[in-house]
Amino acid sequence: MNPGKFITLEGIEGAGKSSHLAFIESWLKSKGLIVVRTREPGGTPLGESIRQILLDHRNTAMASDTELLLMFAARAQHLAELIKPALARGDWVLSDRFTDATYAYQGSGRAISSERIGVLENWVQGTLRPDLTILLDVPVDVGLQRAAERGEKDRFEREQAEFFARVREGYLSLARSTPGRYRVVDASCPLADVQDQIRITLEAWCQ
Numbered sequence: 001m002n003p004g005k006f007i008t009l010e011g012i013e014g015a016g017k018s019s020h021l022a023f024i025e026s027w028l029k030s031k032g033l034i035v036v037r038t039r040e041p042g043g044t045p046l047g048e049s050i051r052q053i054l055l056d057h058r059n060t061a062m063a064s065d066t067e068l069l070l071m072f073a074a075r076a077q078h079l080a081e082l083i084k085p086a087l088a089r090g091d092w093v094l095s096d097r098f099t100d101a102t103y104a105y106q107g108s109g110r111a112i113s114s115e116r117i118g119v120l121e122n123w124v125q126g127t128l129r130p131d132l133t134i135l136l137d138v139p140v141d142v143g144l145q146r147a148a149e150r151g152e153k154d155r156f157e158r159e160q161a162e163f164f165a166r167v168r169e170g171y172l173s174l175a176r177s178t179p180g181r182y183r184v185v186d187a188s189c190p191l192a193d194v195q196d197q198i199r200i201t202l203e204a205w206c207q
């Protein structure tokens with residue numbers, strides 16, 4: 001049996017992750033792979049409950065460390081209940097966000113040190129890391145304009161443009177420091193062009 005692979009999709013608000021997840025899933029399935037599609041925070045019943053707390057815009061008093069620990073609490077459950085069993089079966093796991101989002105949002109966005117995040121990453125994940133991370137990169141103004149067309153804003157979506165600028169730079173910095181795992185896609189162009197870039201990326205990576 002081939003070992004399962006772990007693919008994550010990342011990007012700032014309005015980058016288009018939701019729009020492209022189904023495409024990636026169907027492309028992988030067309031290659032005969034069994035795909036488990038999931039998301040963070042969430043992916044399990046317990047994780048989805050934690051997600052509700054994290055995204056609830058009424059939780060304005062949430063401290064940055066609380067936010068960080070809740071992200072990793074949801075992730076610990078996600079790994080134990082879904083990700084590790086799927087990979088052990090040889091399935092491919094496709095996750096809408098994972099720990100890079102923590103480095104970008106809680107690290108670059110909220111100014112929590114990488115060292116502190118790294119302690120939790122090693123504790124919760126051990127040596128497990130994604131095999132491939134696709135970063136949908138988009139300028140903040142473009143992303144926010146796209147996202148503005150959605151309904152009521154959650155707790156993160158209420159952040160200012162400066163916050164998302166730090167998050168974007170955090171992601172680009174991760175991509176620069178981990179080039180073997182990262183593929184950066186220009187998500188500012190039309191949907192079909194972004195999809196083409198993703199397909200070319202997957203074809204090259206899966207060879």
Ligand code: Z5A
Pocket residue numbers: 011012013014015016017018019020040041071096097098099100101102103105106146147149156157187188189190191192194
């Ligand atoms: N978070 C965190 O802080 N720390 C962590 O460790 C983790 C997460 C794991 C929820 O995540 C929040 O959790 C997230 C970070 C934080 N908050 N924020 N921001 P989420 O992934 O569920 O939330 P999201 O970022 O809002 O993701 P999303 O729903 O997948 O949105 P999206 O990337 O913006 O994608 P979209 O809905 O597909 O696109 C938005 C709109 O743009 C939509 O109308 C599309 O039709 C349009 N769009 C997309 N691409 C294009 C192109 N190329 N052209 C034109 N229009 C486009």
